[in-house]
Amino acid sequence: MAYKPGTLGELRALLAAELKELDSPLLEADLILAHYAGKGRAWVHAHLPDAAPAAVAEAALSACDRRKAREPLQYILGCCDFDGLSLLVEAGCLVPRPETELLVECAAANFDGGAFLDWGTGTGCVALALLNRFPNARALMVEKNPASLNCARRNLEKFGFSPRARLIASEAPEDIPDCEVSLVVSNPPYVPSDEIERLMPEVSRYEPRLALDGGPDGLEPYRWLFELCGRVLRPGGFFCVEYGGGAQTAALRALAPKAFRETVLLRDIAGCDRVIGWRFADVLPQ
Incomplete structure (x- = not known):
C-alpha cells in the first residue's frame, strides 16, 4: 500500500482503513502498532501526534497486508x-x-x-x-x-x-x-x-x-x-x-x-x- 512517512496517528488511520472489512479495524491497528513499537495501546494513543518510527511503520504495513488476507492476528504477532x-x-x-x-x-x-x-x-x-x-x-x-x-x-x-x-x-x-x-x-x-x-x-x-x-x-x-x-x-x-x-x-x-x-x-x-x-x-x- 502507498505510504508517506508521517505521524503515528496517520499511520494508525491508514491501517484501520485498510482493515475496514474486519470487525474492529481500529483495535487491530492499535494492537499491530503497539506490538511493533514494543509498547502498550496507551502508548500508541499518547503518541499519535509524533512521527511514526520507520521500523515500526515498515513492520506494521507488512502485518497489515497479511491481516487483510485474513491471516489470524495471533499468527502475525506470534x-x-x-x-x-x-x-x-x-x-x-x-x-x-x-x-x-x-x-x-x-x-x-x-x-x-x-x-x-x-x-x-x-x-x-x-x-x-x-x-x-x-x-x-x-x-x-x-x-x-x-x-x-x-x-x-x-x-x-x-x-x-x-x-x-x-x-x-x-x-x-x-x-x-x-x-x-x-x-x-x-x-x-x-x-x-x-x-x-x-x-x-x-x-x-x-x-x-x-x-x-x-x-x-x-x-x-x-x-x-x-x-x-x-x-x-x-x-x-x-x-x-x-x-x-x-x-x-x-x-x-x-x-x-x-x-x-x-x-x-x-x-x-x-x-x-x-x-x-x-x-x-x-x-x-x-
Whole structure:
C-alpha cells in the first residue's frame, strides 16, 4: 500500500482503513502498532501526534497486508493473551479463544491442585493457565500435532513450567501411558466435518483442520475421552470439556457413562452452552 512517512496517528488511520472489512479495524491497528513499537495501546494513543518510527511503520504495513488476507492476528504477532499469560502462538496451531478461559475456570474450581491431564493441549494454553494458578500441580499434556507440541514446549520453557509438565505425542488414547490424575480437561475438535468450510476465513483457511474436525457430528473425540477418563481418572476426580453447544449438549449427556455425574454446565458470553463437567463416581449408581 502507498505510504508517506508521517505521524503515528496517520499511520494508525491508514491501517484501520485498510482493515475496514474486519470487525474492529481500529483495535487491530492499535494492537499491530503497539506490538511493533514494543509498547502498550496507551502508548500508541499518547503518541499519535509524533512521527511514526520507520521500523515500526515498515513492520506494521507488512502485518497489515497479511491481516487483510485474513491471516489470524495471533499468527502475525506470534503471541496471544490468555488467562493473564502472554502465550507464544505459531502458524499451524489452534489460536486460543477467550471462551476457552471458561474451561480453565471450570477446571480450576474443581481441581485439587495435584496431577491433571490436558488432552489436545495445542499451544498449551489450558495446561499453562492451570500450572500458573496451582504452583504444585503437575501436567500431562497430550497432543498429536507436531507444530502444537513444539509451541507448547516453547511456552513451558518461557514460563519455567517444564519441570512440572510432560508432553506426550499421541495419535490415540492407547498411546497415553498408565497414570492416575484428579482432573482431565480437554478442548477437543468439535466442529462437524461439513461445517468447517463455512467458518470465518481466519479459521477455515489457516487453522489446522485436525484441531477443528470433530467428525460427522462433532462428537467423535468425546466418545473415547470418556473411555480414557475411565482408565486414568481417580475415583472422585473431575472431567470437563469445551464443546459446540446447541444439540451437542443433549448428545454429550447421552454419551456420558453412568459412572460420570454431571455437575457443571457453563454458558459463554453469547449465552451458548460451552463447558460441561462431570464428577467421576467412587461407586457406580445402582
